Amino acid sequence: MFQIVKNMNLRGTAAVAALSLTASIAHADEITYVSGATGAAVENFAALVAPWEEATGHTVTLVPMPSSTTDQFGQYRLWLAAGNSDVDIYQTDVIWAPQLADHFVDLRDAAGDLVERHFPSIIESQTVDGSLVALPIYTDAPALYYRSDLLEKHGATVPTTWEELTVTAQMIQDAERAEGQSDLWGFVWQGNSYEGLTCNALEWVKSSGGGQIIEADGAISINNPNAVAALELVAQWPGTISPEGVLAYQEEEARGVWQTGNAVFMRNWPYAYGLGNGDDSAVKGLFGVATLPTGQGHDMSAATLGGWNVAVSKYSDNQEAAISLAVYLASEEAQKQLALNESNLPTIVSLYEDADIAEQQPIIPQWKDVFLQAVPRPSAPTRQDYNEVSTLFFSAVHSVLSGDEDAATALAELEVDLEDLLED
């Protein structure tokens, strides 16, 4: 009996070995996927990858990372530089492709004609020197959230300029406070000194005709009168229409104030839409979204292009399975699930016409307008120096907002610092 079992075992092992030599699909791999954790993404992950796990027999383990993209980036770069083979797939921010390209596998062939079904501009942002280093899974572009009930009550319309927003927010805040709503604020946004402030400030500057910090050709454009005027306007907000604490807010703090019904306007990403309409939300059904305002007589709104992608590590031991998962996550099926469950914006053009999405997340088709005005952060022209450029920019903006420096001086200094940094 024992002998037979042993024999069978031997034969079994040989069979598996032969199988994995000829067809590695039959071999069950364990894929490690690292991603930042925001909102309900971690809870929904198992359901998202279940169909793929079933079809291929592989399993995926999600390793949640800090929600700050700056912290994620530092860790990932270190792992990749050290050739770490434990992590197979990285969920990457839209701005990372130029900085990490050398460590990722080219996915163009594996993705095949899926590539053509995505927005070309997003595919472009993930292409470095001809190779497609990451596949987009969803895109992100912030919008202006407004409380339709409060606007209606006070006879106001959705503001289209920052100047108008300042006036409307102040008016409603004053009127509501007079009625006893002492916790109500006009406008909440992300003013902490971190990457998010770069996004916010890029929108104020760009939508006021002040350029995009560093232009695509590498010219430093930030020191101009429109940018100064835009920052001077924003510097008035903390303590008037925004709580002073906004200078320490990231996305979740702003959403906290908004979702408890204590803000008239909020600047945030699409994920806040689904959560704002949840059953535990005080603003359920009471709000709408619009494109971000413009300023200084400029007529083109700006929304920082965000979004997340999946990239397969060159050092992964399970590359084949990892590539298959990356392609699945970028496909219509997975993107539709993300759109339905988390109000994430698809990067596949046809999903904006999808009937289920239009019915369950009516906001997504509308968001196409916001997305079409998206501005990239200057990560392509600055490459390895992007993080330092962004830190210099948001530190300068933060010191203006907290009243330590005036806008003209801060931006003039920033220009010199940027020249210094990029001259290397």
Add this chain to the structure above:
Amino acid sequence: MPTLHPSTKGKPLRRQLNLQQQRVRAAYVFLLPMLIMLLLVAAWPLFRSISFSFTDATAETLFNGQSQWVGFDNYLERRLRSNGEVRWRGVLVDADWWNAVWNTIRFSVVSVSLEAFFGLLVALVLNMEFKGRGLVRAAILIPWAIPTVVSARMWGWMLNDQFGVINYMMMGVGLIDKPIAWTASSDTAMLAVLIVDVWKTTPFMALLILAGLQMIPRDMYEAAKLDGIHPVKVFFRVTLPMIKPALMVAVIFRALDALRIFDLIYLLTPQSDATVTMSVLSYREIQQFGDYGEGSAMSTLLFVIITLFVLLYIKLGRVNLTGATR
């Protein structure tokens, strides 16, 4: 053996020397594992860090050995800009760095002084005989036992301007009329960090001082009592000089800790210029910008500054000590 004895007269002496040498050798053998450990975990990383500070290592070149030796450029570099202007660069002329140095020193001096003061108070109370003393002694250690990450997050929410319980309580009793954005405003950010640090590390200080207090012989107090000396005088003439060695050690421990503070500040007030310390700046340079050269230069300077501080403290402490015995 005995037959050989007369012919080898000098041998007992040589043997003794050998024994002495053997003991020394044995001592080294016993020390060796620890020395190797220290070399591996302390000296080698320190050496690497210092040697990185003289190279242009980045996250990309760190592991493939392509970084170049650049001498003192990370510390101070004279650079000619394209328009002919001369710019000095490097950590030593970086205003952010000196701001961080100043923040760190300010933070260390204030927090360690406050902790020494409150720690002494707590230790004096705990040194008295009262019911349930054991329980109180254990309970007071709780803030110290909570991991800094957890306490920083906890205090972050308590100090939050919109939902924070601290603002709520202070408004409730009428101390303030509108919520304070503790961690956001540059005026209060340092205060917020100090509050949390004092709350967290006072128990540690109290524990070390308490150990010192318990070394004082009871009969000294009894003698003072018999002589009818005022308790305040007893404190300054008996208690304080007797616990001074323990207090000095406690302060040096805390000062070393405070000078390299990172976690609390990074979590509570990330990137705020009002609180950024040397360690936070060095972390940012290395981890976020990937500039290992300049970041290591900062770490090296941090190491030098801490060493100077400790030497200064020991020297000043000794001066006082001799002054007291004179």
